[in-house]
Every structure is written in C-alpha cells, then in structure tokens.
Amino acid sequence: MDERVAFQDRYPDDVAHCYGCGRLNAQGLHIRSFWDGEEAVCTFTPSPWHTAIPGFVYGGLLASLIDCHGTGTAAAAAFRAEGAVPGTEPRFRFVTASLQVDYLRPTPMGVPLEVRARVEEVRGRKVVLSETLSARGEICVRGRVVAVRLPGDMAPPASPASPAP
C-alpha cells in the first residue's frame, strides 16, 4: 500500500465507511487519492472478479473509481480553496450529485489503472471535476463528476464514537 496519507485517510471516522473509499469498510475497495501538482491521481488494480467480458474490466467498477476519486479530490480541492489543512476540520465530505462516464475503449484486466482528476470549478458547496482513466498509458475512460458537500440529511448523528462537529 502507498504509505502516504490519502485524501480519504482524512475523512472523519463516522463518514469513512464508503464501499468505494472508506478505510473503515472491511469489504470495500479502499480507493485512495493524492495530489500530483494540479491534478489528483489514484492508482487501482482490479481483482480478478472485477471483470466485464473476460479480459476486460467491469464498467461499474470503473464508474466507482471515477466517482470516489472525484469526491475525494473535491474534498481536497475545497480544503485547499479555503486554505485549510486536511484533517483539521470537524467534517468536510463530498458526495456525488451527477456522474458521467464515457467508455472510449475496453479497459484491460491485469494492469494497474491510473485515474486522474482535474478540478474544473469550486463554487460554494459544489466542485466540478473532469477525469481520465488510463491503462498502460492509454486513456480508456473519461468521466465528469459534480460533487456537493455532504447535505445535512445524510450526515450521521453525533455519538460518543463520532464526535460532533
């Protein structure tokens, strides 16, 4: 595992159970994202069962990578836009309002996939990102995510195990 601290490693415990990127979801994918200059990068190697047609990666997994890398990058971008240090805020988590995924070519199994996100817009509670997913240096998928800051009706209630903001 990459030893660096990923965006998702900073999520408060009570919102760190996402199947895609939550460090506290034992069955989850554990998608992790990092800055690389102005872009954010995520590397993920699918498991053998993440197949579509044999030899190629399942489109729903690719959509999940675009999705969680997008919301993670949105949180990091919003932190950065406010001049805040990740992990110092009580709650700062984004969810997906809209997801667009275009499958340009079949994505091969058996190699690491690189997902790159570019922040197109940070405005109020909304962050818009454009993404690419590549295998062996070739872009296989393009994505677009509109992420919004966690709405109040999704926020878990405060509890002794999850300190209130």
Place this chain on the structure above:
Amino acid sequence: MDERVAFQDRYPDDVAHCYGCGRLNAQGLHIRSFWDGEEAVCTFTPSPWHTAIPGFVYGGLLASLIDCHGTGTAAAAAFRAEGAVPGTEPRFRFVTASLQVDYLRPTPMGVPLEVRARVEEVRGRKVVLSETLSARGEICVRGRVVAVRLPGDMAPPASPASPAP
C-alpha cells in the same frame, strides 16, 4: 431468487462473467432484469457493506445497477426489435458506451431497490435507455445508458467450452 428466466440468464456462457450481472461470476452482484410491459424491471437489495455515508447506498453500486440493467435491457430490446426469441441466437450482448447517473436524493439502505428502464431508441448496433431507481416508491436516481452491441475486439475467442457463433 426470482424463478423466472432473466435477460442475463440468456447470455452465452463465455460472456456471462460480468461482475455486475454474470451468472458465472461467483463474487458478482447477479443483477437480473425482466420485462414488465414496455419497461424492464430489476429488483436488488444491497448488502450491508454497500454503504456510502452510513444509512445510505453507495453511489458506485447504484451506477452499476443502472449500467447492467441497461445493457441487459438493451440486449432484450434488440432481440425483440428483430423478432428473435432470447437464447436462440449464438451471441448477442451489449456493453456500455456512455453512462449518466444523477443522484436526486440519498438512497436508503435496508430496502429493496427497484430499477426501471425504458428503451428510448434502437438503431443499428446502438440502444439508448432512460432509467429510474426507486426506494420505497420514491425515485432516488435517474440514469441514461447508451449501449452498443459487443464490439469484435471484446468478444472472447471461440473454444470447446464456448461454442463459436
């Protein structure tokens, strides 16, 4: 399990390993779709680990449901448009070219989800579908899928275990 024959039950063995809907993928989701008049319906109950924020369903799983219900319905619609009987053709499988998912409201965990697809267009190798995903009768997600008939470069080679078309 629903005892009826689903669209996906008709997929030839060598293209029935999809993580989302392949009956031959032991780790997969086994998404299954059926006609209900002019619409196609899929019912799916997420597992406890398919969570986003606790209490709500993971968006990547919702995208996967929209995706596989869409390609399954595309195959069935193409069959129907040609007047063919599902399961009588040597190979007839669709993959996703483009997927749009709009998350209108959080989707609650712990209840069956109903996905409905409407065929908007069948033209040549392409089928366009619009979809809704509901929980407790309320639409939580809207989707749009552009599905295309399996391109030649994704088709598995013929083998003794998978009769050639």
